[in-house]
Amino acid sequence: MSIFDENSKVIIIGDRDGIPGPAIEECIKTTPAEVVFSATECFV
Amino acid sequence: MSNAVIKGASYILVHAPDMVVHNGTTQTTEKILNSNSEYLKNLRNSLRTYEQAVNYLPNQVYIGNKTPEDLKAIPQPWVDKPVEGATRNGKFGEIMPEDEFIGLMKIVDVFDLVKLSKEFTKIIKTKLSNHPLISDELVSRLKDGEEFNDINKLISEQDAEPLYFDNNIVGCVKRAHDIDQNLSAHVIFENLVSKASAVLAALHLIDKTKINPDDIEYVIECSEEACGDMNQRGGGNFAKAIAEFAGLNNASGSDIRGFCAAPTHALISAASLVGANTFKNVLIVSGGSTAKLGMNGKDHVKKGLPILEDVVGGFAVLVSENDGESPILRNDLVGRHTVGTGSSPQAVITSLVTAPLDRGNLKITDIDKYSVEMQNPDITKPAGAGDVPNANYKMIAALGVKRGELERTQINEFIEKHGMEGWAPTQGHIPSGVPYVGFAIDDIKSGKVKKAMIIGKGSLFLGRMTNLFDGVSIVIENNDGRKEESKGISEEEIRSFVAEAMRDFAAHLLEE
Numbered sequence: 001m002s003i004f005d006e007n008s009k010v011i012i013i014g015d016r017d018g019i020p021g022p023a024i025e026e027c028i029k030t031t032p033a034e035v036v037f038s039a040t041e042c043f044v
Numbered sequence: 045m046s047n048a049v050i051k052g053a054s055y056i057l058v059h060a061p062d063m064v065v066h067n068g069t070t071q072t073t074e075k076i077l078n079s080n081s082e083y084l085k086n087l088r089n090s091l092r093t094y095e096q097a098v099n100y101l102p103n104q105v106y107i108g109n110k111t112p113e114d115l116k117a118i119p120q121p122w123v124d125k126p127v128e129g130a131t132r133n134g135k136f137g138e139i140m141p142e143d144e145f146i147g148l149m150k151i152v153d154v155f156d157l158v159k160l161s162k163e164f165t166k167i168i169k170t171k172l173s174n175h176p177l178i179s180d181e182l183v184s185r186l187k188d189g190e191e192f193n194d195i196n197k198l199i200s201e202q203d204a205e206p207l208y209f210d211n212n213i214v215g216c217v218k219r220a221h222d223i224d225q226n227l228s229a230h231v232i233f234e235n236l237v238s239k240a241s242a243v244l245a246a247l248h249l250i251d252k253t254k255i256n257p258d259d260i261e262y263v264i265e266c267s268e269e270a271c272g273d274m275n276q277r278g279g280g281n282f283a284k285a286i287a288e289f290a291g292l293n294n295a296s297g298s299d300i301r302g303f304c305a306a307p308t309h310a311l312i313s314a315a316s317l318v319g320a321n322t323f324k325n326v327l328i329v330s331g332g333s334t335a336k337l338g339m340n341g342k343d344h345v346k347k348g349l350p351i352l353e354d355v356v357g358g359f360a361v362l363v364s365e366n367d368g369e370s371p372i373l374r375n376d377l378v379g380r381h382t383v384g385t386g387s388s389p390q391a392v393i394t395s396l397v398t399a400p401l402d403r404g405n406l407k408i409t410d411i412d413k414y415s416v417e418m419q420n421p422d423i424t425k426p427a428g429a430g431d432v433p434n435a436n437y438k439m440i441a442a443l444g445v446k447r448g449e450l451e452r453t454q455i456n457e458f459i460e461k462h463g464m465e466g467w468a469p470t471q472g473h474i475p476s477g478v479p480y481v482g483f484a485i486d487d488i489k490s491g492k493v494k495k496a497m498i499i500g501k502g503s504l505f506l507g508r509m510t511n512l513f514d515g516v517s518i519v520i521e522n523n524d525g526r527k528e529e530s531k532g533i534s535e536e537e538i539r540s541f542v543a544e545a546m547r548d549f550a551a552h553l554l555e556e
Contacts, residue, residue: 016503017417017432020513022387040513042503043340043429044419044470
């Protein structure tokens with residue numbers, strides 16, 4: 001069972017040296033969830 | 045087309061605790077949003093002294109007094125393990141104290157925008173006169189200084205940026221225009237810090253490599269600052285401004301920008317310029333950033349640590365025509381993250397690491413050392429950003445497993461052998477790929493390392509013009525002594541071949 005359904009809203013904060021936001025976004029697109037915010041942070 | 049070589053590298057740090065307090069964006073933002081915060085109240089108690097910054101092991105590695113192996117031999121964290129007998133000057137450069145650096149800002153200011161008090165000027169004039177690389181001509185640019193009242197007036201009435209040393213105002217940086225924001229005191233201050241730290245790195249490079257400054261034909265500057273006025277915000281050219289003060293009379297230059305990836309972009313460009321015989325000697329240079337001072341300070345203070353981001357960084361690299369002995373820049377083995385690459389870690393590492401290796405029929409394990417984002421984990425781990433070099437090595441190793449070039453069980457062994465601990469301050473472009481270049485010259489010349497890869501990554505999305513990330517890489521390797529590659533054959537070589545053939549023929553006739 002997916003952890004996301006059509007009522008899920010997702011906030012994505014990616015990491016430049018980890019998993020960037022757009023990559024996580026691509027994964028979420030395979031679910032019914034809605035991405036309401038996506039960004040990649042640079043901590044360095 | 046021949047390959048260019050890396051002749052030398054220099055690395056400098058400037059201990060800048062007062063700039064942490066007054067110019068680091070974490071602190072300046074906090075002053076706006078929460079001016080009475082506990083963080084700001086206790087900030088000064090968390091600053092390190094100059095001696096503590098000099099005794100800090102990662103800083104000693106940065107200036108070349110200690111090696112990456114020395115760093116690896118001592119378990120993290122290093123903040124509580126000072127280096128005994130540490131010195132200001134190192135094999136690659138120095139750690140300059142803040143007062144002398146403020147003097148250097150005045151020296152490299154050609155528009156009389158830096159105003160220093162008479163008392164302060166007198167003190168630093170003596171100190172800088174004793175600096176082996178600051179000439180008397182440069183010291184004379186300090187002049188005699190200004191009255192305190194005049195400095196205070198500029199700060200209170202004309203938006204001048206105060207210059208502090210030991211928590212006291214010792215001068216200011218004036219705005220360069222009444223209404224142009226790109227020439228505001230704040231921008232001029234940041235640009236002069238970048239310029240002055242780059243000049244210091246360039247002077248050290250000339251000193252360390254013993255190159256005649258007149259032989260440097262081109263300078264590529266690769267910091268993350270922008271200089272220009274309201275009609276051309278990023279007009280540049282820091283490179284030529286730095287060359288002027290480093291005494292490079294025969295040099296022109298230009299700036300390369302690409303966030304943290306810019307130094308590796310610069311390395312590739314320099315390799316191509318020299319390889320194509322456009323120039324014989326190209327200097328890559330960059331100063332540091334005050335905005336990033338104390339960037340993760342809140343987390344450090346919260347965890348009882350001192351503010352570790354208290355140094356401005358700088359470096360310079362000399363790329364020259366093949367001398368038959370210095371490490372070669374393989375400008376045919378370059379990786380690049382393209383627009384179409386995508387952002388998954390697998391796609392990123394493929395584009396930066398394995399794509400150039402495939403071009404050279406090399407395996408991931410054929411590169412002896414990978415120099416990635418060499419950020420000091422002492423700084424990043426307490427801030428929740430993890431061990432950045434280690435995270436990069438894990439991804440490279442994982443791709444190696446996927447390609448069948450190493451076993452899953454060998455990942456840690458791969459990181460141990462092909463990776464390094466990070467030692468560079470979080471100054472954006474400063475830790476990105478290039479900190480190892482200085483050590484790589486020695487390691488490759490001594491045969492300890494045959495091939496290394498320099499990888500730079502840049503967070504382009506921070507500029508809000510694209511959501512893309514960027515990265516480039518280049519392989520450097522040992523010099524086999526052959527100065528030319530596939531350039532055709534010279535007249536002299538033809539004569540030598542003919543002579544050799546005649547000798548063989550004569551010997552053959554004699555035998556018969």
